[in-house]
């Protein structure tokens with residue numbers, strides 16, 4: 001007989017509530033490049049509508065982990081993953097995953113802004129057309145909506161048909177965020193999205209990330225401890241491919257449980 005709500009124990013209900021708050025469930029994930037293991041059997045849950053920061057010294061596996069979530073590592077012939085990344089009940093590492101559809105659902109923005117050498121408008125409409133949207137009025141609406149979400153509309157609305165390359169680095173990065181958002185993803189993967197930007201553009205991207213978590217679940221790789229503590233809700237500290245500590249950001253930065261975390265965030269290594 002199916003369990004009715006009444007019959008469920010408190011712990012069952014708590015467990016279900018916890019699962020409802022989770023967008024990605026990572027289980028015993030290892031990632032190899034040839035024989036070299038870059039990520040060592042990590043497990044963690046990524047919360048919905050929250051910002052999760054990945055921190056740790058150079059080469060500790062942050063980007064490798066991030067890229068595994070939307071299967072960008074498939075583009076590296078020597079890379080292979082073991083374990084599970086569960087999203088809506090599906091293991092994203094499975095053989096039958098449509099990676100093009102996956103990358104729409106789980107979008108990614110890179111460290112260096114990489115707009116297409118086309119107009120601001122076309123940067124967004126291109127992917128929408130590819131996805132089958134051709135009606136001009138719908139395209140116009142979606143372009144405006146994505147640029148507004150990326151806090152760029154006011155700055156570019158009068159020059160939508162000029163080259164995206166004429167924008168500042170910070171504007172280009174917000175355009176790349178708008179381009180990703182236009183595909184209506186659920187999860188946004190951000191790989192050091194503001195590290196190549198000036199302080200004012202960096203602040204704008206940070207503000208934007210906090211705003212975007214209302215609509216998306218965000219995972220951000222950052223080398224900037226202040227940035228992680230300012231904008232993230234949860235922080236994962238990686239070291240040599242291991243997940244050393246994963247907790248609420250406030251806890252990680254004020255009272256970490258592991259000595260290595262404390263040493264890293266206080267700048268004693270890395």
Ligand SMILES: Nc1ncnc2c1ncn2[C@@H]1O[C@H](COP(=O)(O)OP(=O)(O)OP(=O)(O)O)[C@@H](O)[C@H]1O
Nearest residue numbers: 033038056057058059060061062063064065076078
């Ligand atoms: N394409 C690749 N081929 C082979 N090894 C790789 C490749 N990319 C990364 N690695 C190795 O995997 C390990 C983890 O690298 P990764 O780039 O994930 O670290 P990271 O923490 O993101 O570093 P950074 O902060 O410098 O970007 C490193 O030892 C790196 O040399």
